[in-house]
Amino acid sequence: MTKGVGIQTVTLTCAAALWAGSAVAAGSDGSGFYIGVGGGITHDNIDENRVNQQLLDAGYSSPSTNSSENSVAYKAFVGYSFNRYIAIEGGYFNLGKFKFDSTVSGPGTLHEEIKSSGFNVDAVLSYPFAKGFSLFARAGVQRAKSKASYSATGSVNLLDADDSETKTSWKGGLGVGYEFSQNVGVRGEWERYRIRDGTENDHDFNLDVFGLSVYYKF
Numbered sequence: 001m002t003k004g005v006g007i008q009t010v011t012l013t014c015a016a017a018l019w020a021g022s023a024v025a026a027g028s029d030g031s032g033f034y035i036g037v038g039g040g041i042t043h044d045n046i047d048e049n050r051v052n053q054q055l056l057d058a059g060y061s062s063p064s065t066n067s068s069e070n071s072v073a074y075k076a077f078v079g080y081s082f083n084r085y086i087a088i089e090g091g092y093f094n095l096g097k098f099k100f101d102s103t104v105s106g107p108g109t110l111h112e113e114i115k116s117s118g119f120n121v122d123a124v125l126s127y128p129f130a131k132g133f134s135l136f137a138r139a140g141v142q143r144a145k146s147k148a149s150y151s152a153t154g155s156v157n158l159l160d161a162d163d164s165e166t167k168t169s170w171k172g173g174l175g176v177g178y179e180f181s182q183n184v185g186v187r188g189e190w191e192r193y194r195i196r197d198g199t200e201n202d203h204d205f206n207l208d209v210f211g212l213s214v215y216y217k218f
Helices: 002-028 048-057
Strands: 032-044 064-067 070-081 086-104 108-130 133-154 162-179 184-196 204-217
Touching: 032 086, 048 064, 048 086, 070 204, 086 133, 086 184, 108 162, 108 184, 133 184
Parallel strands: none
Antiparallel strands: 032 070, 032 204, 064 086, 070 086, 086 108, 108 133, 133 162, 162 184, 184 204
16 A cells, blocks of 8 residues: 555656646746836937928017927836747837927017827837847837927917827837846837827827836746
8 A cells, every 4th residue: 555655646746747847848938928117218309490380380480499309208018928039018108298499589489398198009029149138129009199288478379278189100119138037027128109299280200218128927
């Protein structure tokens, strides 16, 4: 009877070892769900000459415009990796706040602030090139809402103090990632978003985000 118990114990031990080995193999192929957060610096590409031309078209003279170029962005995301090379990812992003100030002869000033946020879905393609390291590229669609608020002084007259636009457009990016383990990783990347300027004039511009993110894989 003791011998039978020994054989049964060995059998169960071997089965457990085989199951553990298969579980490790399944996890080591890079597949699985993950969640993460990130933040970075946003750089705008507002066309100051276009703003000046709009002021000229509105009847103002000698316009001069200066814009703030950087803001702070953040995002939260969830994804699924099919393997070490292909993943799909969706999330929420906030691209920060941008400002420009214009002066016209008269005298007068115009101040505008633009805020943009939305949701995205990306395909992410990765290329592992060293232990823990990988290069990756992303491309996808995003739907962003841009809100513009204005204030003016002197000879500049405002018809509306606030505007907003929502548009579905593209986004993309490149980066490098490092995985500390099968579960925890970090990324450094550049992303570009194509969004509206919030002024209801059907004008798009690019926002570039240079950031870091961390993620946890289940």
